[in-house]
């Protein structure tokens with residue numbers, strides 16, 4: 505089994521130019537840090553937040569209502585500080601929800617929109633970002649500076665965490681990959697991208713605390729669900745459904761592992 509996994513990794517290494525370990529020189533690392541700082545300085549993140557705030561307040565859907573009364577966990581209409589407690593259990597849906605699934609719930613209940621209509625375009629492009637991407641930028645931005653504090657006290661929250669942990673290490677698909685195949689070992693990277701060990705706080709904290717994020721390479725604001733879907737695509741898995749229990753559980757696992765880290769997003773990535 506182990507040998508098979510290694511050979512699968514060699515295939516990816518060839519395809520994606522993975523460089524590992526000690527060969528990764530310190531000055532190269534400094535160059536990458538310099539580059540990351542440079543791209544953050546010219547980032548249009550605030551424009552996405554402003555646009556998202558406009559959409560939050562915009563009346564739409566069959567009920568011609570805004571999302572301003574949406575309960576993100578701290579009470580109807582409270583946005584400030586809500587993101588750092590998500591995912592969390594919600595009594596009204598009897599479900600653990602992350603930011604994206606909760607926004608979807610509010611679109612359906614407050615605005616009277618159908619799930620189908622509200623999820624028609626959850627991922628945008630550079631020409632036209634999606635409503636969801638603007639909204640997550642706004643809500644997440646309202647938690648900037650607050651420490652991530654995700655609870656596992658409710659049985660459904662601890663169940664989501666456990667499921668997320670299992671999914672993280674679950675190997676399957678054409679290459680027999682799990683998340684840990686790429687994100688489970690110190691010092692791995694693909695091209696310019698370091699691959700953080702996301703199952704440990706040292707890796708999860710800087711990564712989780714900067715999503716959602718603006719990606720300079722394609723000039724787009726991207727949500728956590730997009731990040732997870734794109735990694736599943738790289739693993740040659742079928743793409744998870746929007747707001748599915750699997751992506752909420754993975755977000756829960758990553759978020760809890762990042763607990764106590766001050767939220768610094770929406771971030772800017774290469």
Ligand code: HEC
Nearest residue numbers: 681682683685686687694697700711731735736738739754
């Ligand atoms: C084939 C290798 C590969 C696998 C397997 C993989 N990822 Fe990734 N992941 C990447 C790459 C490459 C990036 C960075 C891409 C970039 O920055 O453009 C990344 C980035 C991420 C990030 C953002 C990290 C940061 O610092 O911003 C998260 C979170 C993440 N992956 C989660 C997962 C999860 C959860 C799984 C399993 C469902 C997974 N990945 C499986 C290759 C992989």
